[in-house]
Amino acid sequence: MADRSFLSWPFFEDRHRALAEGLDAWCAANLPADHADVDAACRDLVARLGAGGWLRHSGAGAGESLDVRSLCIIRETLARHDGLADFAFAMQGLGMGAVSLFGTAEQREWLDRTRSGRAISGFALTEPGSGSDVARTATTAVRDGDGFVLNGEKTYISNGGIADVYVVFARTGEAPGARGLSAFLMPADAPGLEVVERIEVVAPHPLAHLRLMDVRLPESALIGAPGAGFKVAMAVLDVFRSTVGAAALGFARRALEESLARVKDRQLFGAPLADLQMVQGHIADMALEVDAAALLVYRAAWTKDMGAARVTREAAMAKLYATEAAQRVIDAAVQLHGGDGVRKGVIVESLYREIRALRIYEGASDVQKVVIARAALDA
Template structure:
């Protein structure tokens, strides 16, 4: 059984414990879903999460603030049950994060749809030549009478090809580098938006390479102020990086649970594998890393919820440690399963493929190390 004693930690309020219990029961009834057709599965999951009311937590209503602890609890729980369900939930939040934090009343109409599960969101930041280096963005939004004209390409865009709306970051030229970027709300069916390629990865998710060719954007598509795109992107990541750590934590908890079940049941020399001291040592290390990751994730979430303007350092620590630790935990779970650990259809084999991307997206591990080091040195 999954250890749920962490819910008694002082990071949480009673409403968080009630949320976790209700979601656990919902997941037991609805997850996992069939992943045979990934696009269809994601569409179904968004609708299911919307109907269940869980997507209300993916964005904040006007006058409200995002509850990061709730976001993290939801992502951890969903990831433990079904990695694709976590993805579907997370992208509704990340995709519309800029609108949730900085959007106008009219723009927030899209947020109402994504929170209800009636529309799918995408976050278009990464480019073929700029991943971690956001300042190297080359997509342009040229101002013209009545709005802007968008040109450029984005790649590895989650929900690319199935999204109804994207938040796109483009260069508007107010200043060099990161200070000359802006954020725009773009309906996926706008003329000039093209899905160039669907991208297949080791843990199937809907990803695409997008091209924008003379896409006309009205002035009302601008999110926040022109030139504030980098600040907006970093503010969104400041919230959602902690939740990536939470998803990794969910994967790690599931791997530990699968490993414990395996070593208790598997016999070697007429006794359970769990009787071997070396195996016990591995289980102890895995449990230690799970708790350490949880403490960092929920410290970052609690700090943000308590009103901190920025939690860049805390979120970077949470994402870095939780994702790297989850990789180690899952790898050991595979090892403890022996040959079955790499057999298709086994839970730990799926987790092994799911975890790898979390050490890359929303700031690769080495980028998080730079962020942490700069914060400490400052």
């Protein structure tokens, strides 16, 4: 049983504790999913998460605001049970985050569909020549009559190839660099959108390289003001970077849980592994990393929920520490499992593959250090 004592921390309200308990019970009955066909698994997970009512937390309806603590609790809980379920939930939120924060009433019709599990969303920001450096975005959106024509390429796009709708960022040229970007809502059936390649990674997720060739979108597809795309992207990441830390925390908790069971059960030299002081040292380090990560993740989420306009520093700290700590915790778990730790199908082996990408996407660890350092220097 995973440690739930953190739910008594003052960051949370009774509704958060009820959410955690209810989702954990749902996960125990519904997860893990069958990952044999990743596309089919993701479609099924989105539909079931929608039917269970969990996806309503992934976005904010008109007059509502995103509850970041709920987002983090959900991602932590799902990740502890099944990494692909966490992915499916997370992309419904990240994919439509721009619409949650800046969308029009018409655009929110798509949000209603993704929050119910009737549609799958994607977030098309990364390009072959630009990842963390969003200002280098090369995809263009040229105004043409009463709309825009988009041309360019996007890569490592989550849900690429299975999404029904994407939020895509393109250069509209109001100013140089980051100030000349805009965000658009693009249906997956838009003429000119091509899935160039499906990308396979160490922990199977639906990813793709997309090409936009004279994709025509109406004026109503523009999210926010022209030239405000960088602001839109950063506002979305300001919310969802903390949730990446929460997912990493879920992986780390599961690794610690598996390790505790292992060292209590496994015998070495006539006694449980848990009796060895060196093993106890590993367990102590793992428990410390988990609690420290949880404190940073839920501080960032609480700060945002309390009305802070920006939590760039807090979210960067949460994502950086939680993902790096989870990597260390899971590595230790693999070591404590010995040969079984690298055997395909063993839980800690799958966690080892799942955690690695979290230190890269939504701002790599080294980029988070730059963010944190700049905030400290500007204080």
